Amino acid sequence: MPTVIENIKFYTVTETADALHLTPQTVRSYVRDGKLKGKRIGRPILITEKAIKDFLGVENE
Secondary structure: OOEEEEEEEEEHHHHHHHOOOOOHHHHHHHHHHHHOOOOEEOOOOEEEEEHHHHHHHOOOO
């Protein structure tokens, strides 16, 4: 379940990996390589819903 902060949905690496049918290691690699935007907030890396849609090439509303 995503974390919502100021009406922005944030997903963990594991949640993103499950949604994209990838391994968590692949998601971390994509973030490290700049293919997928993510931010380290404290210890975990969080990825916004917009970043996932941008990665998939889906139009944002």
